[in-house]
Amino acid sequence: MKFSLNFVKEFIDLKESPQKVANLLTMAGLEVEHIYREGHDWILETEVTSNRPDWLSIVGIAYELSALLRRKLKVKIPRLITKPLLKEIDIIIEDKEGCPIYLARLIKGVKVEDSPSWLKHKIVACGINPVNNIVDITNYCMIKWGNPLHAFDFDKIEGNVYVRRAKKEEKFTGLDGKERILTEENLVISDERKIIALAGIIGGKNTEVDQNTKNILLEGAIFSPVRIRRSRRAMGIETESSYRFERRVSWERLKIASQEAVNLILSLGGGKLYGCIEKGRRPQRKTRRIVISLPHLENYLGERIPKQEVKTILTYLGFQVEKVYKEKLCLKPPSLRMDVSYPVDVYEEVARIYGYDRIKPTLPFIPKQIYSSFYQFKKVLRDFLISLGIKEIITYSITSQSLLEELKEKNFIKISNPLRQQENVLRPTLLCGGIEAVKHNLNQKAFSLKFFEIANIYFKEEKSYKEKANLAIAFSGERNQAFYLKGVVREVLRFANIKDYSWVPTEKANFTNALDIVKDSQSLGFLGKIDSRLKEKFDLTEDLYFAQIDLEKLWEKREPRYFSPFSRFPVVFRDISIALKEVKFSQLEEIIKKEAGNYFKGVEVIDIYQGKKIPPQIFALTLRVYYQAQDRTLTSLEVDAMHDRIRKILGEIEGVILR
16 A cells, blocks of 8 residues: 555654654554655555555554554544435345445535645545546545545436346446456446446446536445455456455444545535435444453563553554453454454554564473373374274364254354355364265275374353364275274274273264263263265265264273283184174173183174075174183183083073074
């Protein structure tokens, strides 16, 4: 942005040289790239960051210099005048998302002519060519207050004014004389028959204010930054107006800029204000209150700044210090500073104005134990899963609200300033990324998928926000993946030394045949198969089996490990073939473990069959039981006697058939 130093001096007394002013602004974050003399004035060219639209105005720069130099401002706010517009025209906002509010003022009997020299100089110094007194006044008010305005020739408007989306391949000719073919993404201003402006970007040639104009309609509005950005990119045109609308404009300043424009038009162009019309809904911003802690500020900056100096800096920046506690300040940020929402934002403001060069550099404190035990646990668990042949995936923690609605998730956290509107919430489950990763790989003709991810999920708990480390495991593309997944989960539980847990069938949204992993009446996680609805919704060509485990609960429920010496004697195994109907494997395992006593080494499923010659709902399994003694080699007679006793006990269980 280019601005005139003489223009700024109208609002603040400046005795400093232009070079010093440039240096002050640069050190405070508003980088001055060029400075040069033009007659009796100095012109400064600045690079404005996207989060500071208040710097896109002369008054905003004056506020910044006021805080840096601790000097009072001389800004006069024009008295706001409102009159009804009666029945001469109406404003219809069809796209309320694209245009929340629209303000129009009708002035009749104006005389369009060249602007006075003072007005021309001010807008030329800021890089804008003069056109006529009416257009120059709108540009002057935009430069001064930061809010774009536009003047239409009222007599060229046919009927009411509409704020709507363009129709497909609708044509529009701008003030630059170029004809453009629009799309349905473009937000436009139109009357009953034609488009009269590309909203927030450029006015139309068909309603241009010229020497014959007698009556004008002065437009002031708030447009969606996202919509203006898309429209500007699609049309390949950038203007001073679009540059400001993309960075958000203030409703409070819009009213002021519009009223000052009316006052100047009546003064320089004559005429009479016939009335105003305001349509839409004024921005209902919550009254922001930020409480900052002075000890926290000191810890953040590495230097203690006196309380009075902190108050002075914030007051000059436009903050209202409402309450002062012993070591805390309760603040109300200025309405223009939409980038200030949290205490850390205030700390940055204090540091900028106080001066980064005044803060003494200190070396950071490095603790002896860099990583916590829980961090080490996650690191070793990651290596363990990789050793099982499972590939690690890393997915985004930000996802879309529409995806979570498909997953029937309600407890999620919305992001207040998302980079993309399509990705505006933090994930409350790792299923979001898991299902997308599986879909992508299946579409690339990759099968036999085995993925895991260790990452945080985010959710609301009462009035606070929480994040927890979770483990997700996703399998797809092969037969018996359900049993394989359960086996991997068992290995994870064994790795964490979790004992005396149970598998509890549960009803879970998005899953069939879901099981909860329960220990001490608490769920550590779950596993199951994605239901047919989700499979069809995401167009998955294979079944997806998914498990999610709360690693913090897993860490909490782990049991101490005790070393027991390895047996020097051989392991002996025997097989048991059975058929099961509605019997848990964990029940069989407990019985085998109890009956084998100290000789029990382990049990596993080595074969599963379900099909011909086996009734529905019945599984034919072959279990392999391992026996081992610590002090001697077990004889065949001992093992056979023990094994036969276990077979007999298993055969007496309802739902178990020996084969």
